[in-house]
Amino acid sequence: MNLQINRTYLLLFLLLFSIEALIAIFVPTGFIRYTLGDYLVVILIYCFAKIFIKGHSNIIAISTLIFSFSIEFLQLSGILDKLNQQLCYKINFRQHFSVVRFSSLCIRHFNNSNNRTY
Incomplete structure (x- = not known):
């Protein structure tokens, strides 16, 4: 894997991070936030990984999917309750399960990557 700064993904990362920050600040609950x-x-x-890693889009997509599934399963299991960390950290871990949207992201990526040549 070649480590380089990809400016396109850096700009996408900054844009998405800004949108996430705005959602966190101005949308306390509801569909948009959750x-x-x-x-x-x-x-x-995915964009963060693509900033530094050239190529290997499928591997990065699968890794992102596995990481996302792991976080969702930890949320589903109530890991913060078990660790008793709710008061120590203000992390917005919601107790819901959303495998479908993470799977759809990878399916879209694989469909798009099969139609392109890198």
Whole structure:
């Protein structure tokens, strides 16, 4: 894997991070915060990896999917309750399960990457 700074993905990362910050500040609850915010964060993680890693799009997409699934399963299991960390950290871990939107991201990526040549 070649490590380089990809400016396109850097700009996408900064744009998505700004949108996530605005959602966190101005949208306290609801569909946009919980569903759209989670969906954008997966794309944000993918863009962050693509900033530094040239090529290997499928590997990065699968890794992002596995990471996202891991976080969702930890949320589903109530890991913060078990660790008793809710008061120590103000992390917005919601207790819901959303495998479908993470899977759809990877399916879209694989469909797009099969139609292009890198």
